[in-house]
Amino acid sequence: MKVFITGGTGFIGRHLIRRMAQTDHELRCLARPSSDIAHFEELGVEIVYGDVTDKPSIVAAMQGCDWVIDLANIYEFWLPDPSLFAKVNIEGTQNLMEAALETDVMKVVHVSTALVYGKPKDTPFTEESKPGPVQFSEYARTKQKGEEFAWKLHEENDLPLVSIYPVGVLGLGDTKATSQVVRNLVQRRMPATAYNNSTVVLVHVKDVVEGIVRAIEKDGNIGERYILGKEQITLKDYYKMVCEIADVPLPFLALPGWMAMSTAHMLTALSRITKRPPWLGMNVDQMRSFKTGYLCDGSKAEKELGITYTPIRVGLEEEVMAIKQALMLQQQ
Template identity: 45%
Template sequence: MRAFVTGATGFIGQRVVHHLLRHDHQVTALVRHPEAATHLRALGVQLIPGDVTRPQGLVAAMQGHDCVLHLANRYSLYEPDEALYESVNVDGNRHVMQAALEAGVGKVVHVSSIVAFGASPDQPLREDSRVGPHANAYARTKHAGDEVVRAYARRGLPVVMIYPGAVLGPGDPKDTGAWIRRLVRRQQPARVFESGGFTFVHVDDVAEAIVRAAERDGNAGESYLIGREYLSNRQFMSLVSELSGVPQPRLALPDWLAHAAARVAGAVSRVTGRPPLLGLSPDTARHLSQGFRFDSDKAERELGLTYTPVREALRADIATFHAG
C-alpha cells in the first residue's frame, strides 16, 4: 500500500509512520518543515513540503497513493488566537478531502477525537452517539471538521473515521503529558475535578488502529472509537503518584473554586498574552470536568485490536523525564 500521511511529525503521526513501515507499506509524508523531519527521511519516507492550510499542490502530491491518513490538526486546550483551530481543523480538512477526491485516492482514514461528540446525552459513547455541547473551541472545530469530512463522503469519497480517547505514551508533548509532568515534578498545587474522567489509550494502540483501518477492505463509511480503560481524574492522579513515587497534592479544590480559579487565570492570560498558569484556562477546566467515557467493542471486533494497560502507558511516559 502506498500511504500519504499528514501530521506525520506529530505525537501520533510518528507512530503511524513506524507502524506503516513495519507492515511493509510505502509512506509519503506531507511536512511543513522537511529539514526538521530528517528522521523520517532516514527511515525511507518520502517527504513532500506542504501545509494542509494551503491547498496548492496537494492533488499532485496525493496522486498514485492508495490511501490518505489524515492526522494533521491543531490540538491544544488553549490558543490566544482561536482562529488557528478553524484554519487547521476545519479548512485543513476541506483542503485534504478535496485533494483526495480529485486525486482519486482509494480510501481516506480521517483521525478525529472523541471530544468531537461533546457532552453527548448518550453515555457511554458509541459510534452512533448524538453530539452534545462542546467544552471548548478545539472540540467545536473537531466536530465542525468532521462534518466537512462527512460531506465529502456523501460525494463519494471513501472515508473511515477514527476517534481516539485520551492518548498517553512516552514523549507526549501535549496537555495530558504536561499534566503528568506537573504532578511528578510537584508543580501541581492542588487536585481538581476529581470526579471527572476519561477513557485512555496508548499512543501505539491508536497508531495500530489507524493502520488496520486503512488495510481493512470494505469499511468505507465506518467509524471506530479507540480506547477501553476508563479512569476518573482521582484514579488517574493516584496512579501517577503510585508509579512515580511522588505524593499527590494535599489540597483538593471543589469544582466551583477550580472553575473560578480558571476564570482568573484566563483573564490574566488575556492581559499578559502568556499561557494560563498551570494550563488551567476556562476551556481546560470545562474539559477536565466534562470528561468522556466509551467502549471499543466495534474496533476490537472489526480491527482485532487489543489494548495496552493505562498503567504501562503511564509508566513509559514517566520513565522519559525526572521529577524535579
C-alpha cells in the same frame, strides 16, 4: 500501496510512521519546511513540503497516492491566536478531503477525537451515538466541524472515508495536555487537584497507531467509524496512579469545582494579555473538559479491527520514566 500521511511530525504521527515503515507500503509524508523531519529521513520516507491550509500544495503532494491518513490538526486547549483552530481543524480538513476527491484516492482515514461527541445522551457513547449539543473546547468544536464536512463529502460525493476517534492518548513523546498533567504531578508543581470525580477514557498511543493501520488496510470498511479506547478511570484515580508510579505525594488539596473554574477564567484572561500559556496549563477549555469528563465504548475496534487495549498503567509508567530521565539529564 502508496500512503499519503499528514501530521506525521506530531505525537501520534511519529509513532505511526515508525509502525508503517515496517510494512510494504510506500510512505509519502507532508511536512512544512520548518518541521523536524529527522525521523522521516532515518526511515527512508518520502517527504513532500506543503501545508493543509494551502490546498494546491495538498493536491500536488497527493498525486499518485492510493490511501490517505489524515492526522493534521491543532490539539491544544489554549492558543495565543485562537483563529488557528478553525484554520487548521476546519479549513485544513476541508482542503484535504477535497484534494482526496480530486486525486481519486481509494481510502481516507481521518483521525478525529472522541471529544467531538461532547456529552451525548448515551452513556457510555458509541460510534453511532448522536453528538451532544455542546463541545467543551474550541479544539473539539473545530474538529467536529471539520468532521461534519468530511462526512458530508462521503454522503454526497462518495468520499471513501473512515473516521478514527481516539480518547485521551498516553505514551512516549506526548507533550500535550494529557502529558502536562503527568509532568506537573511528577515535578510536584501541581498544588491541588480538581474535578476528582469526573471519569475519562484513556488509550495507549501504540493502540491508536494499530487501529489506524488496521483501519486503512481492512477491506470493505468505507463509511465506518471507530472509537479507540476503552479503559475508564476517574481523575482522582488517575492522579493517584501517576503519583504512585512516580513515588511522589498526591497533592493534598482538592479544589471545589467553582474555585477551579474561577481560577481558570482568571488565568485565561491574563494569558490573553500576555500571550503566554496559562500557569500549569490551567485554562477554561481544559477545565470544562475535565469537569464534563466522558464515557465511551471502544469495543467495536476490538471486534472489527482486532485491537487489544494496553492497560493505562503501562502508558503512564512509560511517561513517568521518560520525564524522570529528562529531569536527571537537566540536573547533570
